[in-house]
Amino acid sequence: MMYSSSESMHNETYCGSCYGAQESPEQCCNSCEDVREAYRKKGWGVSNPDSIDQCKSEGFLQTIKDEEGEGCNIYGILEINKVAGNFHFAPGKSFQQSNVHVHDLLPFQKDSFNLSHKINKLSFGEPFPGVINPLDGAQWIQHSSYGMAQYFVKVVPTVYSHLNEQIILSNQFSVTEHYRSGDSGRVQALPGVFFFYDLSPIKVTFTERHVSFLHFLTNVCAIVGGVFTVSGIIDSFVYHGQRAITKKRELGKFT
Template identity: 30%
Template structure:
């Protein structure tokens, strides 16, 4: 027992041997308040999760990541919209269709036309002056009658803006469309080989129509877009040849012909169309309105890419390589709804649900299924024959939650530039000189990874700091009390 008494470090001093004063009481109260505040702060820090960020070399062995996107090409029809992929390893994928969905949209107001929508009906369409249209139609009907009698050339009428030099051969476009109930116009260009191949077929079809009952209902015309640039621009024709159908004397409405370009196929199509018009005559009282001139394409999906620099390109391509494109008529303006880099086999649903539960968590806005610098942004082509280029610097990120949940995402910054070749020629032999305008997204993935890790203070560290706070406050305020006591005592003695 005596040995234990000797080992007692905290021996008691009899109370009658101690002395207290008012100044010492003030110091003691301040010390208690400070100790309580520091203890509370330490406890709050122990209960709060902190985020530690560090930069490490990315040693991830995954071969591919997914580039997911939702982009609307506002002036490029879906049938001509192609997605190509290139990277520095030599990988080249042209006209990608796997995991890609295209939806036709109107370039005027952006509403979705749908995959199979060919026409819509409305009774609220503005028409030109009926008297003027009837007068022009009468003049053109007389000219077509002369052609049928052999007084005109045996070729389809060349239509465009009326001029005083050749008013017999050329007629105003609206007058030609108003001449018959069913008008089919071939837009072409002399430098286009597919347009040149179409000429004899179109002439033969024209002669077939003139000598058949279709002549009373059908009119065939042709437009040289190298001459009638304004007309082709107003009709938004950029691929040659384009076979366009106008019904019910409406110059603002059209359908495109997508069938075979043979006399037999075209003649059968005209017969079926005229028969369908006769069957539907008087059935629908509303005015026919095919989709307005101008069609865009909403492209969404994902492409697997390697972890090397590469490019994703949206451009115009003919499905059967049966069209030529005029770069001066193309429009590469586009709207980016979202563009994300995500790991392959990414479970978006569960990740988004998990992220939504942590909106007030310490990681805050860092937790996201993918940080998109391009989101709900529109890029407009300000000059003709311009390529719109985006440069993306991608940084891999890893977020480790306190419960061990690991989330790999990618953040990126972007720069934008409009590039216009100085030697662009629409009919040049060199493919590089006749590239049509397109939208390009070039990316480069960083070899470093940013790691955000949630950490919580350990119990041992909390207890250590708690003891340091209590003992430190007791010692510091004890020294202050001693200094004040002996200082006051010395002053009184003097």
């Protein structure tokens, strides 16, 4: 009995071809995602999804076209090692090819990628009183066809000690923004939003402390003394200025 490609995929005995990417003769690829995953493990890219029965029957390319122009909202927590590195958001699924991290962009065969984005919140570690995250609320609009939005982040380890002896181990960071156009340089830039981070060897410590009454009284006295000193200087300036003007008038030299 013969089955069409769409009918055979719903058959329990169906074992789809992996198109040369199978790890063993018994491996089956019953969906387009299975074939693409097998290709990624081999470090290959799917050049023509329509030539794969599973992708063709699932309407893979049509699904990609239907999603064109859509945006996405990304949130979550990422654990990173305490060494320099990067994390990024880019179209296409990633895989390793010759020990190089690459993305499969063939399903998105187009001349432009709109990477306009807004960062609602980005922090490295737990929040603490007074912390300012410079990228919170940052918005970037892309004006060229495609390219790479880059954020170079310098992370500073920070320790915050509360009055109740609670200690928060967190981080602060500064950032420099850069945009690399897709046609700049010899190597074509991967379209995406990249965050390159590096840790500072310096640690900052904040400690909450009670101010004693004697210290408060000393500060008040210093403020009052400063006010009187400034008032005395102004009064002396006005007094001597008035005397000089009066003296010149008496001598007839003031016009």
